[in-house]
Amino acid sequence: MPELPEVETSRRGIAPHIVDTTIRNVVVRNRQLRWPVSRAVDRNLQGAVVTAVDRRAKYLLIRTDAGAAILHLGMSGSVCIVNRHTPAGVHDHVDIEFDSGKVLRFRDPRRFGSLHWSRNPLGHKLLKSLGPEPLGDEFDGHYLWQRSRGRRVSIKQFIMNARIVVGVGNIYASEALFLAGINPRRRAGRISLQRYERLSAAIRDVLAKAIRAGGTTLRDFYGGDGEAGYFQQQLEVYGREGEPCRFCDAPIAAVVQGQRSTFYCKHCQS
Numbered sequence: 105m106p107e108l109p110e111v112e113t114s115r116r117g118i119a120p121h122i123v124d125t126t127i128r129n130v131v132v133r134n135r136q137l138r139w140p141v142s143r144a145v146d147r148n149l150q151g152a153v154v155t156a157v158d159r160r161a162k163y164l165l166i167r168t169d170a171g172a173a174i175l176h177l178g179m180s181g182s183v184c185i186v187n188r189h190t191p192a193g194v195h196d197h198v199d200i201e202f203d204s205g206k207v208l209r210f211r212d213p214r215r216f217g218s219l220h221w222s223r224n225p226l227g228h229k230l231l232k233s234l235g236p237e238p239l240g241d242e243f244d245g246h247y248l249w250q251r252s253r254g255r256r257v258s259i260k261q262f263i264m265n266a267r268i269v270v271g272v273g274n275i276y277a278s279e280a281l282f283l284a285g286i287n288p289r290r291r292a293g294r295i296s297l298q299r300y301e302r303l304s305a306a307i308r309d310v311l312a313k314a315i316r317a318g319g320t321t322l323r324d325f326y327g328g329d330g331e332a333g334y335f336q337q338q339l340e341v342y343g344r345e346g347e348p349c350r351f352c353d354a355p356i357a358a359v360v361q362g363q364r365s366t367f368y369c370k371h372c373q374s
Contacts, residue, residue, distance in 0.1 A: 106177040108238070108271025109314035111162050114183050119157040121185045121206050122166070126153050131199040133192065137215050138178060141198070144221040145173055149200065160226065161234050161270035166200075166208075171223035173200075174230065175210065178217030183210050235269045238307050243269060245301030252292040252300070261362050262292035263307065272307055274364045275342045276314065280306040282341045287373045288366045289359065313338065341367040 106114070127149045135141040152168035159165065164183070166173040175183070186207050192199065198210040198219060210217070222228040236242035251268055252259075260281060263272045272280065281288045283306035286299060295303075317338065340350060345358040345367060354371040 106162065106181065107273035107276060108159075108162060109276070109311055109317075111164060111177060111271075112159055112315050113318050114177070115157050115159045115164055118183055118185055118208060121204075122154045122200075122202060122208055123157060124153065124155075125202045125204050125206070127151065127168075127200055128203045129199075129201040131201065132197070133199075134197040134215070137197065137212065138176075138218040139220070141219045142221060145219055148221050149173055154202075160231055161237075161266060163231060165225050167225075171221060172225040174218075174220040174222055174225055174228060176218045176230075178212055178214065180214045181210065181212035181217035183208060185209075233267060235265070235267050238269050238271055238304075238311055243304060243308075245297060245304040248304055249295075249297040249300040252295065255292040257292055258288060258361055259286055259290050259292045259295060259303075260288035260366055263303070264362075264364075269307070271311065274366075275339070276307070276310050278342045278367045279340055280310045282368060282373060283310060285373055287370075288361065288368050341369060343367065 130146040130149050132141050132146060148170055149168070152170060154166060154168060156167040157164065158167060162176060164175040164177075166175065177183070186209050188201060188205050188207050190207065190209075192209070193211065195213040196209050196211050197215070200208040202208070210219070220228065220230070225231060236247070248263070248269070252262060255262060260277050263269060263280070264274065264277050278288065280303065284299065284303040286295065286303060341356050344356045346355050348354070349356055349369040349372060352369065352371045354369055356367055357370050359366050
């Protein structure tokens with residue numbers, strides 16, 4: 105699933121091609137995505153000028169003066185810039201055509217993505233209850249420590265809760281906990297402020313590195329420019345069960361938490 109670094113990579117890839125350009129047409133080939141694509145998307149985007157492309161959590165916001173299209177990539181979705189006459193594939197469900205001759209194309213083989221229109225995107229039901237951005241000023245160790253008091257849930261599940269902090273997906277949670285030296289099975293409410301300060305710094309570091317590397321390509325993710333991400337080559341624990349830890353040589357262990365695989369080093373993480 106595309107996570108925060110992959111969505112940010114996509115945002116950076118498409119923004120230079122579509123900001124300050126006029127939307128000529130919207131072609132929706134399949135409205136049956138995770139939620140049906142409303143005709144309000146077509147109606148409000150056609151003829152509008154894109155003023156910005158932002159990201160909130162794992163959502164792309166294509167902003168105009170009247171509001172914004174909210175795009176979620178789902179499990180297997182991607183966006184790319186193509187020329188207007190580029191033939192669409194079977195999984196290319198939405199094209200946003202610009203007067204420049206470019207097309208923003210949304211591809212989603214599994215159709216778990218979604219596309220919405222909102223005059224107030226940050227107040228939309230999908231976004232209004234989300235936690236702070238992990239790379240923003242509101243997020244730090246003290247915030248995590250305060251929100252964790254009395255919580256019995258595991259620390260990994262705690263930081264993957266989008267109401268606590270957005271964008272810390274399964275891969276990046278495992279990597280950040282390793283960097284902070286915290287066992288992913290520890291209860292969130294049993295972790296000290298000092299360790300939360302290390303964890304918040306680790307989350308920022310891991311996500312920033314992943315963005316610089318263009319995300320992590322683990323199946324079919326590609327950025328908005330069509331290029332694969334390379335953060336997978338820097339993973340310390342994720343997907344390395346049985347391989348030696350690069351710091352202590354102990355074998356990387358794996359457990360299942362919340363139906364997700366967790367990878368960690370029993371020696372380095374306590």
